[in-house]
Amino acid sequence: MNTLFLKQINELIIEADFEDNNITASIGEEGFPTADEIFRIKGFVSKSIDESRKLRLERIKASFNQNRENKSKKMTSVQVGRSLQEMLGDIVKAMQSPEQVPNGLLIAFREQSANQAASEEDIKEIWESLYQLGLIDIDGKPEE
Structure with a gap:
């Protein structure tokens, strides 16, 4: 008996x-299988x-484990996000050192202080x- 017969x-x-x-x-008759x-x-x-199912499952598991491992590596390599307060502190430090900030930027933030350094x-x-x-996104995602 072969596949042609079954078909x-x-x-x-x-x-x-x-x-x-x-x-x-x-x-069991002649021409038919027993x-x-x-x-x-x-x-x-x-x-x-x-x-076939076992092989497919093993391939899928291997692919899943590889993706999970890659994701885990990416997660450990990504720096932990900073809080809004930490970012604001950095901005204040940068803006209070005039040798690092262009004059135009400092002027933009002196709206109440009439040409004096902003507090x-x-x-x-x-x-x-x-x-x-919504003009600043601390998560680094582009605004739409």
Whole structure:
């Protein structure tokens, strides 16, 4: 018995030319498989399906584990995000050292202080306002 024979039986069943009761009644007759042959083929097909499923599962598990490992490596390599207060502190420090900040930027933040250096609280207040307006994204995601 081979796969061609099984395909022919399937076609006969699909076309309803050969009823399933007739097939079971014909088991063991000439040209038809015996019950032992059917049992062996059923075992072979079941074993093949089980092996195929096992291989597929192993491939999927390996892929999953690899992706999880890659993700874990990325997570450990990414620096922990800084809080808004830490960022504001850095901005204040940078803006209070005039040798590092262009004059135009300092002038932009002197709205109340008439050409005097802005206080730490003034700078923090301005940057917090920009953050609350959504003009600054501390997560680094582009605004749409």
